[in-house]
Amino acid sequence: MATQSAASSHLAEQAAQEERRYLQVFLWLAVLTAVEIGVIYLPLPHVEIAAMLVVLAATKASLVALFYMHLAYEKRTLAYIALTPLVLCVFLLFMLTPDLGAFTRLLTHRAPAASSGEAHPSE
Amino acid sequence: MTSVAVAEHHLDVEPAESPLTPESWGKLGMWIFLAADAMSFGGLLASYGALRYGDPTWPRPSSILGIQLTALMTFLLVCSSVTMVEALAGIRHGNQAKLRRFLLLTMLGGAIFLSLQAYEWNKLIFHEGQSIRKNLFGATFFILTGFHGLHVFSGVVYLGAILVRALLGKYSAERNSEVEIAALYWHFVDLIWILVFTFVYLL
Numbered sequence: 001m002a003t004q005s006a007a008s009s010h011l012a013e014q015a016a017q018e019e020r021r022y023l024q025v026f027l028w029l030a031v032l033t034a035v036e037i038g039v040i041y042l043p044l045p046h047v048e049i050a051a052m053l054v055v056l057a058a059t060k061a062s063l064v065a066l067f068y069m070h071l072a073y074e075k076r077t078l079a080y081i082a083l084t085p086l087v088l089c090v091f092l093l094f095m096l097t098p099d100l101g102a103f104t105r106l107l108t109h110r111a112p113a114a115s116s117g118e119a120h121p122s123e
Numbered sequence: 124m125t126s127v128a129v130a131e132h133h134l135d136v137e138p139a140e141s142p143l144t145p146e147s148w149g150k151l152g153m154w155i156f157l158a159a160d161a162m163s164f165g166g167l168l169a170s171y172g173a174l175r176y177g178d179p180t181w182p183r184p185s186s187i188l189g190i191q192l193t194a195l196m197t198f199l200l201v202c203s204s205v206t207m208v209e210a211l212a213g214i215r216h217g218n219q220a221k222l223r224r225f226l227l228l229t230m231l232g233g234a235i236f237l238s239l240q241a242y243e244w245n246k247l248i249f250h251e252g253q254s255i256r257k258n259l260f261g262a263t264f265f266i267l268t269g270f271h272g273l274h275v276f277s278g279v280v281y282l283g284a285i286l287v288r289a290l291l292g293k294y295s296a297e298r299n300s301e302v303e304i305a306a307l308y309w310h311f312v313d314l315i316w317i318l319v320f321t322f323v324y325l326l
Contacts, residue, residue, distance in 0.1 A: 015216055022208045029201045037194055040185060040325050050326055057321035061314050068204050068310040081154045082161075089165025096173035104177030104259070 025067045032060050153304045157311045160274075164315050167270060168322055171263040182260055187253065188324050189243065196239050197320045200275075203232025204313040207306045217296035219289070226286045229309065233279040240272050264323060271319055274312045281305055 036056050039049055066072040071079055175181045206228040213221025244265075247253040255265040285305045288294065294302055 011216070015212065018212055019209075022205060022212070026201065026205045030198065033194065033197055033201070036321060036325055037190060040190075053321050053325055057318055060317045064204065064310055064314045064317065068208055068313075069307055078151070078154050081158050085158050085161035085165050088162060089169055092166060093169040093172050096169050097176050100170065100173040101177030104174050105179070 021067060025063050028063055029060055032056050032063075147300045149300055149304050150307070153307050157307065160311070161315075164267075164270070164318070167263075167267050168318065171267060171322065174259050174263060178259060184260075184264075184324050184326065187251070187260075188247075188264075190324060192239060192243060193320060193324050196236055197316060199232055199236050199239070200313045200316050203229045203236070204310050206232060207309045211299070211302050211306045214289075214294050214299045214302055215296060219292070219294070222294065222302065223286065223289050226282055226289060230279050230282045230286065233275050233282070233309075237272060237275055237279070240268065240275075244268075267319055267323055271312070271315055274315070278309050278312050281308060 039052050206225045210222050210225035
């Protein structure tokens with residue numbers, strides 16, 4: 001009887017701890033989103049703002065994956081599965097940039113856009 | 124209960140027990156699907172990055188897109204992730220009412236997100252003259268946000284199916300892997316939006 005009540009109080013404590021963690025993650029996500037919006041108005045070069053935004057977005061995405069998708073408590077195999085597309089996409093970005101990026105640059109230089117709102121018409 | 128009886132009981136609850144994950148093949152399957160889906164989004168985001176890098180006339184997104192509205196949409200999706208973890212936590216402790224209530228709230232969050240996205244698209248297309256054919260900015264913006272919106276829509280339908288099963292009493296403290304798998308999908312949709320919001324709206 002005593003063992004049962006000890007087990008149920010342990011479960012209740014575990015549930016409360018879980019709830020606290022979920023709310024902490026939520027608060028961090030909300031704060032980081034507010035910081036991201038603040039960062040874009042900073043009087044800094046665009047490259048520095050971009051670097052800060054990438055770090056903030058990666059932190060937020062990691063928080064969701066680790067705590068809401070429970071990757072922090074899963075077997076390592078699932079983490080490998082989750083990380084594979086990230087590695088491939090970074091690789092793809094570096095493969096595409098000199099090719100597609102250079103081609104776009106060439107087109108943009110040949111036909112400069114009339115205004116900043118219309119980068120370059122496709123037709 | 125003897126060890127054989129425990130094993131039999133266990134098999135009865137989760138017949139597809141996997142040596143790879145402690146939970147089920149279903150969860151592993153969802154993770155593999157999400158990895159493949161992440162590559163689809165990754166391909167779109169990488170193309171967006173390469174095209175934008177190559178185009179010095181690319182407009183600053185904040186000059187065209189409404190950041191306040193999108194920040195609200197981000198907040199809403201993060202809130203719906205919280206309601207989803209609460210739904211899962213509820214059924215893990217055998218609380219059927221909590222599961223149903225929070226599943227409904229999660230679906231509501233998704234539906235409001237979609238309504239706001241429809242409002243944003245309507246404003247951009249019919250009032251500000253943006254379109255998928257106008258320029259590369261428009262093409263990448265509508266493809267990326269549209270592909271994500273399709274995922275949110277699918278998620279709402281998916282959660283609807285889970286809610287129906289929850290109302291039929293199909294889940295319990297011992298048997299809830301379907302809810303967990305659906306939650307993985309929903310959090311993935313939230314995670315992708317975090318990246319889309321940063322790279323497409325803020326950067």
